[in-house]
Amino acid sequence: MADIVLDKVSKSFPDGTVAVQDVDLEIADGEFVILVGPSGCGKSTTLNMIAGLEDISSGELRIGGQRVNDKAPRDRDIAMVFQSYALYPNMTVRENMAFPLRLAKLDKETINAKVDEAAKVLELTPLLDRKPANLSGGQRQRVAMGRAIVRQPKAFLMDEPLSNLDAKLRVQMRTVVSRLQKQLGTTTVYVTHDQTEAMTLGDRVVIMRGGAVQQVGPPQELYDHPRNLFVAGFIGSPSMNFLHAAVQDGGLHTALGDVPLGDRVRRELEAADAPRELILGIRPEHFEDAELVDDDTRRRGLEFEAPADIVESMGSDKYVYFTVEGEKASAAELEELAADAGAADFAGAGGNLVTRLSAESPVTEGQTRRVWFNLEKIHLFDPSTGRNLTLHEGRAAGALAD
Amino acid sequence: MAVETTTRAKLRWGLLDVLVVVFALVPVLWIASLSFKTPATLTDGKFIPREWTLDNYKTIFDTDQFVRALINSIGIALIATLIAVVLGAMAAYAISRLDFPGKRLLVGVSLLIAMFPQVSLVSPLFEIERQLKIFDTWPGLILPYITFALPLAIYTLSAFFKQIPWDLEKAAKMDGATQAQAFRRVIAPLAAPGLFTTAILVFIFCWNDFLFAISLTSTERSRTVPAALSFFTGASQFEDPAGAICAAAVVITVPIILFVLFFQRRIVSGLTSGAVKG
Numbered sequence: 001m002a003d004i005v006l007d008k009v010s011k012s013f014p015d016g017t018v019a020v021q022d023v024d025l026e027i028a029d030g031e032f033v034i035l036v037g038p039s040g041c042g043k044s045t046t047l048n049m050i051a052g053l054e055d056i057s058s059g060e061l062r063i064g065g066q067r068v069n070d071k072a073p074r075d076r077d078i079a080m081v082f083q084s085y086a087l088y089p090n091m092t093v094r095e096n097m098a099f100p101l102r103l104a105k106l107d108k109e110t111i112n113a114k115v116d117e118a119a120k121v122l123e124l125t126p127l128l129d130r131k132p133a134n135l136s137g138g139q140r141q142r143v144a145m146g147r148a149i150v151r152q153p154k155a156f157l158m159d160e161p162l163s164n165l166d167a168k169l170r171v172q173m174r175t176v177v178s179r180l181q182k183q184l185g186t187t188t189v190y191v192t193h194d195q196t197e198a199m200t201l202g203d204r205v206v207i208m209r210g211g212a213v214q215q216v217g218p219p220q221e222l223y224d225h226p227r228n229l230f231v232a233g234f235i236g237s238p239s240m241n242f243l244h245a246a247v248q249d250g251g252l253h254t255a256l257g258d259v260p261l262g263d264r265v266r267r268e269l270e271a272a273d274a275p276r277e278l279i280l281g282i283r284p285e286h287f288e289d290a291e292l293v294d295d296d297t298r299r300r301g302l303e304f305e306a307p308a309d310i311v312e313s314m315g316s317d318k319y320v321y322f323t324v325e326g327e328k329a330s331a332a333e334l335e336e337l338a339a340d341a342g343a344a345d346f347a348g349a350g351g352n353l354v355t356r357l358s359a360e361s362p363v364t365e366g367q368t369r370r371v372w373f374n375l376e377k378i379h380l381f382d383p384s385t386g387r388n389l390t391l392h393e394g395r396a397a398g399a400l401a402d
Numbered sequence: 403m404a405v406e407t408t409t410r411a412k413l414r415w416g417l418l419d420v421l422v423v424v425f426a427l428v429p430v431l432w433i434a435s436l437s438f439k440t441p442a443t444l445t446d447g448k449f450i451p452r453e454w455t456l457d458n459y460k461t462i463f464d465t466d467q468f469v470r471a472l473i474n475s476i477g478i479a480l481i482a483t484l485i486a487v488v489l490g491a492m493a494a495y496a497i498s499r500l501d502f503p504g505k506r507l508l509v510g511v512s513l514l515i516a517m518f519p520q521v522s523l524v525s526p527l528f529e530i531e532r533q534l535k536i537f538d539t540w541p542g543l544i545l546p547y548i549t550f551a552l553p554l555a556i557y558t559l560s561a562f563f564k565q566i567p568w569d570l571e572k573a574a575k576m577d578g579a580t581q582a583q584a585f586r587r588v589i590a591p592l593a594a595p596g597l598f599t600t601a602i603l604v605f606i607f608c609w610n611d612f613l614f615a616i617s618l619t620s621t622e623r624s625r626t627v628p629a630a631l632s633f634f635t636g637a638s639q640f641e642d643p644a645g646a647i648c649a650a651a652v653v654i655t656v657p658i659i660l661f662v663l664f665f666q667r668r669i670v671s672g673l674t675s676g677a678v679k680g
Contacts, residue, residue, distance in 0.1 A: 051572075052575075053572050072575070072580075073575045074577075074578040074580065078576070079576060079577075080573070080576040082569050082572070084569045086567065086570050086572065086573035087573075090591045090592060099574075099587075100578050103577060103578040103579050104578055147573075151578075
């Protein structure tokens with residue numbers, strides 16, 4: 001058990017590329033921290049540096065208060081689960097799990113007792129004498145976990161451990177991982193590119209982009225109070241809607257109508273270097289069928305009319321896709337997010353709005369519908385820097401805040 | 403139509419196979435047949451001996467010359483194989499896994515050695531070995547064999563090492579293994595098919611060598627079978643040794659066949675399956 005501290009840790013390669021830049025992170029003892037970001041954001045490199053599989057170019061890494069920069073992986077007392085599982089194919093499940101213990105020169109009885117115990121926790125007992133080749137993907141994954149927990153290390157490092165499983169198994173294993181971590185209370189650093197995994201698993205989530213940390217916080221905080229455009233777009237599924245907004249006479253001109261601004265945002269926009277164009281961000285669940293909104297709530301928002309393209313009924317709610325006219329929001333962050341989602345050349349269909357309406361909404365496809373959205377939940381971003389202008393002392397306050 | 407083509411194709415391939423097998427095996431069988439013939443019927447041109455005899459085999463095992471050469475051959479080939487495979491494994495591992503200065507140079511030089519005409523090295527080696535007093539000794543043959551077997555070993559083995567997922571090694575390191583332990587307990591067992599394949603190739607190379615064996619030896623002390631065969635005279639000076647030579651030739655193919663059969667069982671493919679998600 002130990003805390004892990006990254007103090008201005010950087011990684012640069014001989015050819016000059018910087019993979020990780022000045023990462024500051026304090027992971028408390030027993031905490032479950034997720035590193036998440038699109039591919040190439042440096043999350044795996046960061047994990048490998050904690051593991052000792054990659055050298056740290058500058059900065060300091062402390063595990064349990066001790067500087068470990070120059071220590072070999074074997075002297076750091078941490079276990080790692082690999083995306084590929086990396087089971088030793090020439091050994092049985094039992095031998096695989098016993099391997100770290102045998103290297104630690106424990107006696108036979110202790111090894112057997114520990115392996116049996118870990119096998120019981122992960123329900124691997126009937127498989128102990130099998131070779132990895134005769135196991136299913138999920139079983140292999142559990143063996144890999146077993147090999148990590150068996151020697152009770154100071155910390156677990158997991159490098160996308162679930163991404164090779166099929167969707168259903170992944171959801172199942174997610175709860176297994178979560179329960180296991182709570183049960184053992186071991187500090188865990190978990191790397192994933194899947195924002196759902198990040199949201200559901202971690203105590204805290206670290207969002208990375210281009211080798212730099214974008215924001216660190218509990219999942220809900222990242223969701224509600226994104227510090228910048230990238231975080232806002234990365235977290236959430238379906239992701240936040242982004243619209244182009246032009247600053248005009250103390251208000252905002254958008255495809256959804258003219259949005260009034262509160263004093264705080266207005267003051268911010270009065271500065272000489274303030275942007276004249278903004279990006280308005282709003283999550284799908286902050287829309288509602290205008291018919292279903294009571295008068296009290298109605299006053300806190302704005303209404304617009306648009307044709308519904310597609311209605312997806314999820315049972316509990318309806319996802320409705322609207323087409324809105326107007327300029328498309330553009331920023332480097334948004335392009336990067338689209339590229340990561342594999343939709344760089346596809347999402348360009350003008351202003352496409354994803355909304356999550358109540359199941360009671362009678363909306364049908366092709367129908368033009370009146371939709372209300374919550375102004376208090378709006379985020380405004382500076383397209384050049386990506387900064388969230390509605391954020392005040394770390395809290396998002398919407399467009400109307402005074 | 404499709405069935406017809408397949409039967410015809412089968413027939414064609416079958417004929418071709420038979421042709422290849424006959425082409426390869428007839429000389430071997432011819433030698434075997436000669437080795438069972440009596441001196442009188444040796445030149446009768448019959449494929450199946452009219453009179454079977456084991457005299458030729460008795461002759462060669464009666465002469466010290468052959469038995470001694472057989473021991474030399476086995477000893478020298480085994481030692482050279484062992485050293486070449488161990489050194490080759492280490493070099494191949496480094497080449498396939500590490501980035502070190504001069505890596506391309508090492509690969510290039512080893513390829514150069516493999517391409518170098520061996521016959522041009524015979525005289526220098528002869529002089530060097532005489533100076534070093536290892537002429538006509540086991541090390542005198544083992545050393546050049548290792549030199550020429552190493553490129554082969556390095557090339558074959560690095561191909562095998564490259565197939566082993568790197569993650570396994572990282573996992574071993576995380577599990578508390580040193581680099582050496584990771585190699586010995588995780589990588590080497592998985593590279594076993596490669597090691598055995600290489601061992602077979604190197605062994606055959608050493609076993610069959612005639613050039614170095616004839617030029618770097620002068621007595622029975624270190625003469626190997628291929629060289630010894632050329633000195634064969636039979637029981638007396640005036641006897642035609644062809645029968646005995648054939649018998650010896652049959653005898654020396656036996657160790658190779660045994661060697662291959664023994665190691666072939668270990669050359670199983672798919673040893674790394676299940677290690678990582680493919």
